[in-house]
Amino acid sequence: MSSFRFRKHEHLRRAADFRRVYERRRSVSDRWLIVYACENGLPYLRLGLSVSRKMGGAVQRNRLRRLCREAFRLTRPEMPTGLDLILIPRQPELPSLAELKQALPRLVHQVARKLEREASKS
RNA sequence: CGGGCCGGCUGGACGAUCGCUGUCCGCAUCAGCGGAGAGAGGAAAGUCCGGGCUCCACAGGACGCGGUGAUGGGUAAUACCCACCGUCCGAGUUUUCUUUCGCUGCCUGACCAGUGAAAGAAGACGAAGGAUAGGGAUAGUGCAACAGAAAGAAUACCGCCGAUGGCCCGGCGGAAGCCGGGAUCAGGCAAGGGUGAAAAGGUGCGAGUCUUCGCAGCAGAGCGGGCGGAGACUUUUAGUAAGAGCGCACCAGCAGCCUGGCGACAGGCUGGCUCGGCAAACCCCACCGGGAGCAAGACCAAAUAAGAGGGCAGGACUGGUCCGGUCCGCUACGACCCUCGGGUAGGUCGCUGGAGCCGCCGGGCAACCGGCGGCCUAGAGAAAUGAUCGUCGCCGCGCCCCGCGCGGCACAGAACCCGGCUUACAGGCUGGCCCGUGGA
RNA sequence: UACCCGGUGGUGUAACGGUAGCACAAGGGACUUUGGCUCCCUUAGUCCUGGUUCGAAUCCAGGCCGGGUAG
Numbered sequence: 001m002s003s004f005r006f007r008k009h010e011h012l013r014r015a016a017d018f019r020r021v022y023e024r025r026r027s028v029s030d031r032w033l034i035v036y037a038c039e040n041g042l043p044y045l046r047l048g049l050s051v052s053r054k055m056g057g058a059v060q061r062n063r064l065r066r067l068c069r070e071a072f073r074l075t076r077p078e079m080p081t082g083l084d085l086i087l088i089p090r091q092p093e094l095p096s097l098a099e100l101k102q103a104l105p106r107l108v109h110q111v112a113r114k115l116e117r118e119a120s121k122s
Numbered sequence: 123c124g125g126g127c128c129g130g131c132u133g134g135a136c137g138a139u140c141g142c143u144g145u146c147c148g149c150a151u152c153a154g155c156g157g158a159g160a161g162a163g164g165a166a167a168g169u170c171c172g173g174g175c176u177c178c179a180c181a182g183g184a185c186g187c188g189g190u191g192a193u194g195g196g197u198a199a200u201a202c203c204c205a206c207c208g209u210c211c212g213a214g215u216u217u218u219c220u221u222u223c224g225c226u227g228c229c230u231g232a233c234c235a236g237u238g239a240a241a242g243a244a245g246a247c248g249a250a251g252g253a254u255a256g257g258g259a260u261a262g263u264g265c266a267a268c269a270g271a272a273a274g275a276a277u278a279c280c281g282c283c284g285a286u287g288g289c290c291c292g293g294c295g296g297a298a299g300c301c302g303g304g305a306u307c308a309g310g311c312a313a314g315g316g317u318g319a320a321a322a323g324g325u326g327c328g329a330g331u332c333u334u335c336g337c338a339g340c341a342g343a344g345c346g347g348g349c350g351g352a353g354a355c356u357u358u359u360a361g362u363a364a365g366a367g368c369g370c371a372c373c374a375g376c377a378g379c380c381u382g383g384c385g386a387c388a389g390g391c392u393g394g395c396u397c398g399g400c401a402a403a404c405c406c407c408a409c410c411g412g413g414a415g416c417a418a419g420a421c422c423a424a425a426u427a428a429g430a431g432g433g434c435a436g437g438a439c440u441g442g443u444c445c446g447g448u449c450c451g452c453u454a455c456g457a458c459c460c461u462c463g464g465g466u467a468g469g470u471c472g473c474u475g476g477a478g479c480c481g482c483c484g485g486g487c488a489a490c491c492g493g494c495g496g497c498c499u500a501g502a503g504a505a506a507u508g509a510u511c512g513u514c515g516c517c518g519c520g521c522c523c524c525g526c527g528c529g530g531c532a533c534a535g536a537a538c539c540c541g542g543c544u545u546a547c548a549g550g551c552u553g554g555c556c557c558g559u560g561g562a
Numbered sequence: 563u564a565c566c567c568g569g570u571g572g573u574g575u576a577a578c579g580g581u582a583g584c585a586c587a588a589g590g591g592a593c594u595u596u597g598g599c600u601c602c603c604u605u606a607g608u609c610c611u612g613g614u615u616c617g618a619a620u621c622c623a624g625g626c627c628g629g630g631u632a633g
Binding site for chain 1: 140141142143166167467468503504505508509510533534535
């Protein structure tokens with residue numbers, strides 16, 4: 001039951017962390033989201049959100065953030081660990097929570113495989 | 123009951139489960155765990171004003187900059203609020219004029235008199251209410267396209283006149299001159315036409331009645347009406363060549379006095395004869411105005427530190443001094459400073475108890491103020507306040523009603539805090555004012 | 563968070579407060595065997611709402627949108 005919790009240290013908070021994830025330059029996307037990822041050397045996932053002003057007003061942007069966080073919180077047991085993720089919504093239209101819960105683990109598995117291939121090659 | 127116009131309040135409710143951020147209590151060395159209770163708004167928005175709070179500064183002057191602008195009050199303060207004044211608008215009411223139509227008057231009548239209706243124009247008054255950046259236009263400078271003669275103390279375009287002085291023509295006369303005509307020169311006038319948003323404030327009157335005669339008009343005579351003459355009457359009835367800007371009255375404006383009001387101002391009386399608009403054009407007057415902003419500011423921790431070039435006791439550099447990237451003057455520091463290069467950008471406080479909210483009483487027309495009692499009501503920081511399900515509520519659509527099914531539930535998210543303004547907003551509740559009509 | 567600019571046809575730009583012009587583009591026509599060039603004509607605009615003024619793209623206020631600056 002405690003696996004659905006989402007504590008503060010699991011937030012991606014520092015500008016240096018964000019920069020590290022962006023400079024790893026590994027991302028996947030579908031019609032709702034872009035997902036950047038990077039290994040973090042920790043036994044858990046960390047999540048960062050970036051919502052542009054183009055997505056709408058403050059209410060709309062808060063809604064997008066909360067939907068993404070809720071999807072992450074509820075689908076985390078299905079995902080691999082040890083990664084830092086950054087989620088960027090692509091459209092101002094609101095997706096449903098069920099769609100996000102289906103899409104998010106798929107995208108994270110995709111980007112994790114990408115990183116593993118990268119690591120085994122080097 | 124119908125119509126019109128102003129506000130005020132509210133802005134989904136309940137339950138279950140999974141989560142997030144503070145507070146308090148308990149456990150725990152720490153990490154953390156458990157329980158209780160709290161957790162977006164009327165606009166949190168735009169950042170348009172005003173303050174609190176924090177740091178810096180507090181010797182000025184010249185020249186400049188920004189803001190405000192009826193009056194009285196409220197407030198910490200305002201460009202805000204309340205009350206009041208002026209101006210404009212406002213359903214409508216009323217007066218005058220014009221046009222059209224109808225009826226009556228004499229045999230008939232586009233034109234006369236009386237009367238009625240409709241439309242239009244102008245003026246005055248004007249409910250509730252609305253707008254108002256509302257000091258100054260004889261301190262100065264400036265603007266007004268096109269049209270029009272003329273756009274500010276102007277002018278004579280189309281026009282009008284023939285009194286006055288010439289000129290020309292004709293007649294009479296011996297002559298002086300006289301009489302008649304012309305609109306030719308000088309001159310006089312500004313009514314009517316026409317322009318414009320605006321033409322030197324606006325409107326009206328400057329005679330009426332009766333008797334009688336003539337003329338035109340009509341197919342014809344008469345009546346009514348038109349033009350001209352004579353006489354009489356009425357309390358008065360102008361002037362000229364033509365006329366008015368002349369005279370008179372009323373209204374508006376101006377000045378003075380009186381009354382009322384704290385005041386803006388209003389009312390009355392008298393005088394005089396009028397020199398418009400724009401200052402959200404420059405400007406003038408009066409008043410006001412330290413700067414920067416919680417990324418303010420304070421503390422702790424961490425990191426870099428003999429890399430290069432340049433300036434400087436002839437006082438550099440930096441800072442201060444008014445609101446000021448200017449100038450002058452004054453002043454502090456008294457040996458370091460500037461550029462390139464390099465390094466940090468983590469934590470704690472500020473951070474929510476305040477011009478606070480609610481109730482009662484009192485003062486005030488009101489905004490608001492005072493007293494008493496009660497309450498604690500977000501505090502994040504790559505940034506919490508969420509998600510799912512169920513029941514109900516509201517709205518729309520579909521089916522024959524009950525009911526069922528489907529879809530939707532406004533505008534919008536705290537970032538130091540308040541007071542205002544402005545803007546956005548589905549629906550719901552509610553108060554007041556005025557006009558008209560009907561009943562008791 | 564604080565502050566500063568700007569908005570004119572589809573595009574780029576002019577316009578002392580007095581009729582909104584110009585160029586390119588689009589459409590039509592003429593010339594040409596056809597196309598191009600050239601010429602002529604047409605369509606289309608002051609971001610929105612109020613106010614000042616006789617009159618507003620211009621002046622003023624509020625809103626909307628788009629840029630930019632500082633840390």
